[in-house]
Structure formats: C-alpha cells, structure tokens
Amino acid sequence: MAYQGQNNFDHRQAQKLGVLVTNLGTPDAPETGALRRYLREFLSDPRVVEVPRLIWFFILHMVILVIRPPRSAHAYKSVWTDAGSPLMVHTEAQCAGIRERLQSQFGDDIEVRFAMRYGNPSIASQLQAMEEAGVRKLVVLPLYPQYSASTNASTFDAIAKDFMQRRWLPDLRFISHYPDYPPYINAMAKHIEAFRAEHGTADKLIFSYHGVPKKYLLNGDPYFCECHKTSRLLAERLGLGDDDWLTTFQSRFGREEWLKPYTDHTLMALPEQGVKSVQVFCPGFSSDCLETLEEIDVENRGYFEEAGGESFAYIPALNAEPDHLDALTQLIEENLQGWELPENDAVGLNERQQRASQKGADR
Incomplete structure (x- = not known):
C-alpha cells in the first residue's frame, strides 16, 4: 500500500494545533446532476441506510437516484442564495468565527478549517491541507449536538478511512456529541428568548429534530434519548410548563417506522386540539439548511395552516450568532x-533542521 505523505516536508516547518469543524454537506449546485452525485454519496453510506448492500444498491440506483434528484433540485433552488447553499454559507461563517476566537488566544499556532461529510470541501482534502500546514494535534467537532451513528459515527468513519491511507497521523481528539453542554443550551435559550421578545409567544413551542428509523433506537442508538434530553434542558432553561412544548421528528422517507411523533403529523393535528399558534425551533441543526428553510418553514407551515392553524413561526437556527460561536469555541x-x-x-526550528541534517535527514 502506498501511503499519503507530505512531499514538501521540511524539518523547519512550524507545527500547529488543528481544529476541523464538520457538517453534513450540500450539493455543489441546485441542479439535477449535482443532486444525483451528492445523494449517491450520501445514501451509499451504510451508516445512513442500514439495509443489505445488494438490495439497497438496486433500490438506490434504479429508483431513488432516478426519481429524487429532480425533486430535490427544485427544493434546493427555493432556498439557494447568491452566496450558495445556506448550509455552506453558515458553516463557513461559523468556521470563520471560531477561527477568529481561537487565533486571538493561540495566534498562528492553530489551524481551523471546516469540511463536509458528503460533498465539498471533503474531509480528506481538509485533512491533507492540515497536514501540509503542520497540524500534529487535531480536534474534530462534528456539528451534530445529539449523537447518532448515522451522523457522528459516520464522520469518524470518514476520518478513520483517510487515516488508513496516511503515513503520519496526528494526535486525535473527537468530540462525539454535546446534547447537554450548558453553553449550547444557554445559547439556544437566549436565541429563542430574543425571538419571542420581538415576535411574541405561541400556544406551543415545538422542538423538531431530524428523524432516524426506529430500529436504530431499538439497536442501541442514543439519538432519541439525547434529543429528548436537549429538549428537556432547554424547556427548563426557558421556564416552560409541560403543556407549552413538544418534541417531534422530521425528514423521514420510506415505508418503515421512524422516530415519533412525526413533525408533519403533529402540526396537522394540533389545530383540532385548539392549538392555533406554534413556533418551531430545530435544536439538532447547527445551521439553517433545506430541512429547516424548506421542509419546516414552507412544507410544514402549509400543513399547519391547511389544518386550521392561524399563526406559524419558524425560529432560525443558531447559525453564526455570537453566543453560538462562543459556546462552540469553549x-x-x-x-x-x-x-x-x-x-x-x-x-528552534533551525536547530531542528540542523540536527536532522547531521543525522542524514536532509529535509
């Protein structure tokens, strides 16, 4: 096996601490071809879809990648900005904010980058860039507060796969989750309080999380429990009563049962129960993206209003708000x-080079 190396290595190169922030990913453009490439990579991950590979290969390539890309491209076009995908824009801003905060403390001795689990910039490309920058100690922070094998563990898989091909490995610390991290809970609470101070409250505050198949929970995935823990701590911090809030799960596909209650079914049912106004916040999404801007604020808004709801408000994700960046940096x-x-x-760097030269290592 030929291992990746740093061809321009120099013993005088400065060594750095490294921070790699990761998110899920986004297609390169809101177009069918770009969506097909992105979905192929995403849905080929066995952490994401736990179906026997041969069966899933035919379903993915013969059905999903034929039908879904045009529909997804249309949805992405509705949220795409002049600067690009919302997820990319917000993740890049988060990385810049974290970099600014860390460099104020560590100066040029720290390298801060971001990568996407699927799509660009890839984890492999950013790890290579960090090695070339001299990173020898690395912290990885996936921006998924609640742990799931389909997100956090999949990110670790990508790092491990890259490291299998790499000659020189950095010391590694992997932040696997932070569902109950007090600064994160407080940042969300302050964000919601500010929104409600400007727009008022509602009959119900709904915390909507991305769903996963129920079988993942039954097989030991802690995601369901961590989502409920985040909701409970956030509701307590906001001083909400038990009847003031709900936890729901969105973004399911396929015929099998996913985590319940479903966000869309809940919003369809609430008006009949006398709930005429709702506010929805998504604690599991560090950045606004298709699932928040289109699925929640457009599709699910429509479900609620068609069922007789009178007032629907989506509370934006934390994105690059200072309190959020402070929490992540801490x-x-x-x-x-x-x-x-x-x-x-x-x-010191020159002395290191001289010692290497004396031992026959010219570079």
Missing part, C-alpha cells in the same frame, strides 16, 4: 486542554 478549548503549544520560534 467546547473546543476544553478539548484542547493538556496540549502544549508547539515551539515554533525561528531559532
């Missing part, structure tokens, strides 16, 4: 504890 800093800053002064 989480990263806690995971950097114990790692000393590299000694990158010019004298």
Whole structure:
C-alpha cells in the first residue's frame, strides 16, 4: 500500500494545533446532476441506510437516484442564495468565527478549517491541507449536538478511512456529541428568548429534530434519548410548563417506522386540539439548511395552516450568532486542554533542521 505523505516536508516547518469543524454537506449546485452525485454519496453510506448492500444498491440506483434528484433540485433552488447553499454559507461563517476566537488566544499556532461529510470541501482534502500546514494535534467537532451513528459515527468513519491511507497521523481528539453542554443550551435559550421578545409567544413551542428509523433506537442508538434530553434542558432553561412544548421528528422517507411523533403529523393535528399558534425551533441543526428553510418553514407551515392553524413561526437556527460561536469555541478549548503549544520560534526550528541534517535527514 502506498501511503499519503507530505512531499514538501521540511524539518523547519512550524507545527500547529488543528481544529476541523464538520457538517453534513450540500450539493455543489441546485441542479439535477449535482443532486444525483451528492445523494449517491450520501445514501451509499451504510451508516445512513442500514439495509443489505445488494438490495439497497438496486433500490438506490434504479429508483431513488432516478426519481429524487429532480425533486430535490427544485427544493434546493427555493432556498439557494447568491452566496450558495445556506448550509455552506453558515458553516463557513461559523468556521470563520471560531477561527477568529481561537487565533486571538493561540495566534498562528492553530489551524481551523471546516469540511463536509458528503460533498465539498471533503474531509480528506481538509485533512491533507492540515497536514501540509503542520497540524500534529487535531480536534474534530462534528456539528451534530445529539449523537447518532448515522451522523457522528459516520464522520469518524470518514476520518478513520483517510487515516488508513496516511503515513503520519496526528494526535486525535473527537468530540462525539454535546446534547447537554450548558453553553449550547444557554445559547439556544437566549436565541429563542430574543425571538419571542420581538415576535411574541405561541400556544406551543415545538422542538423538531431530524428523524432516524426506529430500529436504530431499538439497536442501541442514543439519538432519541439525547434529543429528548436537549429538549428537556432547554424547556427548563426557558421556564416552560409541560403543556407549552413538544418534541417531534422530521425528514423521514420510506415505508418503515421512524422516530415519533412525526413533525408533519403533529402540526396537522394540533389545530383540532385548539392549538392555533406554534413556533418551531430545530435544536439538532447547527445551521439553517433545506430541512429547516424548506421542509419546516414552507412544507410544514402549509400543513399547519391547511389544518386550521392561524399563526406559524419558524425560529432560525443558531447559525453564526455570537453566543453560538462562543459556546462552540469553549467546547473546543476544553478539548484542547493538556496540549502544549508547539515551539515554533525561528531559532528552534533551525536547530531542528540542523540536527536532522547531521543525522542524514536532509529535509
């Protein structure tokens, strides 16, 4: 096996701490071809779809990749901005905000980048860039607060797969989840409070999370429990009564049972129960994306209003709000504890090069 190396390695190269922030991913353009490439990569991941591979190969290639890309392209066009995909725009802004905060403390001794699990920029490309920048100690933060094998573990899979091909591995710390991290809970609460101070309250506040098949829970995935824990802590921080809020799950597809209650079914049923106004917030989405901007604020808004609901409000994701960036930065800093800053002064780097030369390592 030929391992990846750093062809331009120099013993005088400064060594750095590294932070890699990751998110799910987005197609390169709101077009059928780009959606087909993106969905092929996403839905081919056995962590995402736990179906026997041969059966799933035919379903994916003969049905889903024929029918779904045009529909998804139409949906993406409705949320696409001049700057690109909302998820890409927000993730890039989050990375920039985290970088600014960390560099104020660590200076040029820290390298902060972002990658997408599916699509671009890829995890492999960013790990290569970080190695070439001299990163020898690496913290990875997937922006999925609640752990699931289909998201957090899949991200680790991609890193491990890359490391299998890499000659020199950095020290690694992987932040697998943060569903009850107090600064994260507080950032969400302050965000919701600010929204309600401007727009008023509603009969119900709904916390909607991305769904997964129920069998994942039955097989031991903690996602369902962590979502409910986040909701409970957030409701407590907001001072809500038991009748003031609900936890629901969105974004299912296929015929099997997914985590319940379903967001769409809940919104269809609430008006008959006397609930005429709702506000929806998605604690599991660090950035606004297709699932929040189109699925919640358009599709599910329509379900609620068609059923007799009078007032629907989507509360945006935290995106690059300062409190959110402060919380993420604090989480990263806690995971950097114990790692000393590299000694990158010019004298020390030259001495290292001279010692290497004396031992026959010219570079």
